[in-house]
Amino acid sequence: MFLKLFSTKRFNLSARSLHFGKHFKHPNPEDIIFHSICINLRQQKWKSLHQIPPSNLTNSLLIRLISQFRMSPHLILGFYNRVLAQTHFTPSLQSICTLIHVMINCKRYDDALDFINKLLKLMGYSHLEVLDGLWDSYDDDISSPHVFDSLIRVCTSLDDINSAYEVILNLRTEKGFRVSVHAWNNYLNRVLKSDSVSGFFEKYEEMVSYGYVENVYTFNLVVYALCKESRLRDAIGVFYRMLKGGVFPNVVSFNMMIDGACKMGDLDLGLKLFRKMGVMSFGFVRPNSVTFNCIVNGYCKLGDMETAEVVRGEMTKTGIEPNVRMYATLVDGYLRKGCLEEAMGLCSRMVDKDLVPNIVVYNSIIRSLYFNGDTITASVFLSYMIKTNIPFDKFTNSILVNGLSRNGFLKEALDYHKWLVGKNLESKDRFLENTLIYYLVRSGKDSKPMIKEALDEIFNRGFTPDIVTYGTMIDALCKQERLLDAICVYEDMIKTGKKPNLMIYNSIVNGLSKNLSVDLAKIMVDEMKKLGLVDVVSLNTLLNGYFANSKVNEALNLFVQMQEDGGLVNVVSYNIILKFVCEFGSIQDVKDVMETMVARGVSPDSVTYSILVGNACKKCSLEEVMELHDDMVVKGVFLDGQTYDSAFGSFVCEESRDLYSDSIRD
Template sequence: MLFFRAICFNLKQRRWSFLEKNLPSLTNAIASRVLCEFQNSPQLALEFYNWVGDKKSVLHSLESSCSVIHVLVNSRRYDDALSLMGNLMTVNGLSPLEVLEALNNSYGICESSPAVFDALVRACTQIGATVGAYEVIMKLQIEGCCVTIHAWNNFLSHLIKVNEIHRFWMVYKKMVSYGYMENVNTFNLVVHALCKDCKLQEAMSVFYRILKSGIWPNAVTFNMMVDGACKMGDMDLALMLVRKMEIMSAGSIKPNSVTYNSLIDGFCKIGRIAVAEELRNEMMKIDIEPNVRTYATMIEGYSRAGFLEEALRLCDEMVERGLLPNSVVYNSIMHWLYKEGDVDGASLVFTDMSDKQIPLDKFTCSILTRGFCRNEAKELMMMMVLWGVLPDNITYSTLLTNIDKSCSAEEVIELHYYMVLKGVVPDKITYEDIVSPLLQEESATN
């Protein structure tokens, strides 16, 4: 007890030299007790935990890790707590249920709260442990120590992100059967899932159910409905929702840049650029500044419609407004310039992109693959690797399919081996039609 008190006293004073002298006597149990003692000083507790790990990593037991996690969660230091939980599962190799058991064992000693279990579910979804997150929820449900609606919402959101919509509905029904009261975030997730399934009418039914239930929809609810309507081409419904947004929310919600970007994208997709331009002007009149996404959408719309001069004018305008075009903007302009046969113009755009150090992505690589001189295939692939963008099999297959006949069989084979070494292979059709015959020919020659 005296040793424990001495450690706590000197830690408060940050006398690390004293702690280092007594490090040999510091046990896992004492380290965990010290961490729990500093509930009101989470930063100091975390410093002590990290210091012990640096000096004597063997003391970083599961017990001490859980103790500091409880302290961090109680202090709402969720990011630090989630990071530690994630490390326990990804670095230390513990299963979510093992972490849950350890948190349960130290729960009372650290005077913790149920928020720690919500945090564990979130940590599981962050590292992609879908099954583990569900196991934690079910285990707690069986033991009568349930997670809150926030953990269920987090898990449901994760299922949408990984596109497991069928499992989403199974979990949602189970949650409702347990008697959980849905909140606006739950309803938003349901609307989102229905929109992903192209069930717009059902999403509208849920939307009206939200209004009748006394739970006010928020901006996210309206924006998801607008976006869902736009993606399904129902622009009349999308416009109706936007025009009645303030009335339906009792004046609490107004359209924002996300709302207008969805509308502009929807009208651009169906070729009604003039309406999209009117909406861009409208948003500026009500003091909603167009952002990079707004311009990227409009530029793609004008380019697709063949109005490249207008697209380039918008590029200049966004720069004048202090907005830096991103790879989406440059990709769009380059793609349509190549489509029009303006290779020089596309090259100038690419040069400008490089000068501004805009990061390249795989779409950029695919566009360059189709647009560059065919006999520069190998050099292009090597440039991509140097840029840090490894071409995928689609880019590779596109390049092989479009390669100029002036490129020798040896160069094509060399390119093939180079990409295989990088872990990239062409699709089945490209391999059978182009690569395999050349490889057979080479084998017969040798």
């Protein structure tokens, strides 16, 4: 019995020995390599892994390794980046898609996006090929639906919104799969950034028709789109629809509506939304630095720097310190108002608070300095930028070329542009070249050899004149009263097959009107009418030319015709008429024109105020001038201190002299 049992056991062992012997006698080479890589990879023995012959690496082996180490993505990434990349191994679409699934499942989204980017940009796969690869390699153990959202996100990041939409559509129609609302939000956001508001609403309505439930980010996109079209009331309606649907707004929702109101000039509505943020959000949302910046920016655009500073003070009281963006907004506001010292004082305050002025602040100040002719201080600020390692951007380059040119440093501007070309930093929109050409042409007749040399140098660098270039030259020549030269450029433009645009025609009309050739300007306007190119600027230029050349009847007939045509009369037209009436008419005539102006829905502006009050000061009593002033204020004219002082300064001085004389007599 014992021997029998022993014999049976021995037989079983022999059978097992034969089985294993057979297994190792003909091993699968990929299995051996796979197990070897797994052992070395777990121990991160990179030197041993580098010794693997490239011929032993296959895509099937890579897919097995990815699956094996799906919970240790850092190891498989290390193998991919440190071993495969150095062997010039070319992974297949399926192996990379499997790797993308693992990255998404482990929440390594940046790595997944990087691999999708490589497939599309470096390896030449189309978006639909990548989609098929991700679909075919989908595995419930290692995959997540977010992988398709990631493909859409990469397409939108490459500004390829058509491909992103094709992915969404293909998944829905061909594969019966619905991407998440987050993918739709990403796609809609990119459509909106492409300035296609109508396209955004079309795709948004399509998304809603599929039964998607909008979230706060979807609603925010809709609010932003409506604000871009100045449909603020509709945006507020969407906000209340959001609340009604149980979706709580965030601070971005409020910031977009407040910014939209401020950009439309409706500061009262912006402030109302700002004050009621807490009530409208049931206490969940409070203003942040962006909210305050929207309000401050609105007041800065209106020139109301006192209120802007009050809002900034309120911001500090709430515990939010002004950041660089806030200071940049205030600096720009002061510079718009011509308060250079206050703007530079803000820069010093920034530095005291350990805030480094950014490129926006520097650009604003340097531009203002050049505009005021202070090239020395502008150079000092440029040197600060260089010392603090703030790189120049395209706006800095434009400011430099424009600033140097307008202040007479044409050679320096040309040299700087030449340096930009050598570094391949010139703008592709030809703005710098057209700026140089404009100031070269305006530099005068005596510098024709230098102008020709500079123009030849610009053209020799490959610059070809376009319609903007010709328009720039014609406008500059007309402003220099060099009409014959302007006509020569015009004829050259026609010979090259380029059609003049409205701006070019208006420049010629303006030049003719100012050079006692108003009859020729009239002929030009008649030709423009035949081409359908006349606008209110053309007619205002001719109107002003008639008055300048003492052709009053022609001017009045033209003005009547402009009124009859409808839509071709604006505040500039009335300002031209008022300027003539103020010089040759009575105060009652002025009032009659003003009444007609307001009755036709044209609001007076600060120029109207300066014309009326400035001329009335020379002819009328203080009471009559004050009556005009009060009437303008009632009609909603915004006045600045300089306009008021220039209008009433003479009366103030006269009153002071009378008081001084009375005190002497006493």
